[in-house]
Amino acid sequence: MNKIRNDLRTHTFFSAGGVSTLQENIEAARDRDIQLLAVTDPFSALVVDEDSAGAGFSENETTDWDAANEEAGDQEEAPISENLDGQEDVLIRESLGVKLLYGCEADIVSPEGYLFGIGLPGKEEYPGDVIFTPDFIVAGVSSRWKPMEISEAKATQMYINVIRDSNVLMLGNLCKTEISCDINELLRVCKELHKPVEIDEQSFLYGDDAVRRIRSLLTKCAEENVLICADSGALSAAKVGQMPRLMAELNEIDFPNDLIMNADSDIFLSNYQKAGFATINTPWGTYQ
Template sequence: MNIIADTHTHTIASTHAYSTLQEMVHAAYLKKLYAIAVTDHGITMPGAPGRWYFHNLRIIPHLLEGVLVLRGQETNIIDFDGNIDIEADCVGTMDWVVASIHAEAIPKERPTVEEVTNAWMNIAKNPHINVIGHSGTNKYRYDYESVIPEFGRQGKLVELNESSFFGRESSIPNCKRIMEICKKRGVPIIVNTDSHFSSLVGCFDHSLALLDELDFPEELVVNSSTERFQAYLREYSQVFNDPLLQ
């Protein structure tokens, strides 16, 4: 399987990442990727860029070195009602939004499965969100069987996150279960690196090995072909409104 886009990445604007936006795009070019999304952390995360960073994303060209650049954010889910930290006047600058739960941005130490399930059910209804980010974390388990089909119905892509194989190892069994349910219920997924350094862009080896183990259908992997990915963008993103991409 060939992955043609990496749609969850971070730049030095997230102060625990170490490459510039141009370095990340250049890495995507070297990996022959069709697209990259730059999704720095929303403002609730410690060390995140300020609101003007996201408001000013409009100055980033959608095409650099022949790579489609999606202007985005990894927004934080900030409570168990599914509220997020994108500011209203920044929504219009976003081509791509990943929604994730991070302990640093959500107040409760030990949420129940029911609370996390409620958060994700409400996230599924949010029209501004594209990707359900690394949702296999043990601490934030939810009712996979109930929520994952709703993600599919609402056009949300369930992420298989390459970085989970290194930084969230305890979540790997949950990630496998989530992928099994996506396969069973026909819910589209997306494979991303969540890279915080340019050399990691486009490196999907562990994720692809898991999909191969599960005999996961390629047609459910939205970023496994340019045509599938473009079709999703036309339905769920504003990026092709840019006259330069017509």
């Protein structure tokens, strides 16, 4: 039976629908024997009125990828985990025995793969200010997208563009949407890059079709030896580390534990490095 010791997609009251503080989530993680907890509050039109990177895209607009890069900044910059100037001095990295990472969710808002709010560098408003840089990004299409808005070939390339971004660790929301893509090609690229697809407990709330997509995706990942992250998607402390339906699916198909990237912190950190996230400086280790 699989056991998952890390929860890499949780939210605080900074997320739409979030009701917990980070401290409440940490306390819940400790009580449930979670080794490593990531908070992933979003860059999303659900919580921010305007795209702060200035490109001004919406889910229903298309734009040229080169023009997007020109306006929003070079998406092929060094991984964000290598650019944490001053940040490690202010972030809590361990509390109550729980290790902490700070990720974010980012909506994919154009068929070319532009991520909401990502692109332009931050700037210091006052001497000594620290610009928050997440350890990793979970990228996924907004639930507002409709299947007819993008072809299968375009959706496949969109996801591949996104997962090749050095700042994106994993794709989320694949089972929450009816958008069709060439899943075999997408998983091939994910495997090549040592990056997981992410499935969270909240995906089961999207109905029977979503459940069928979850089962199909898990089966395909097991067959092709592709990593997954299995997370709670918790919006409250009560849900941190809780994923009963997802665990039932994993156990039903006897999903290999070593393909669950967040099964424990050693498996996660090993694959985190392989995915190109080369440096994290924390009280619990420096990984290079």
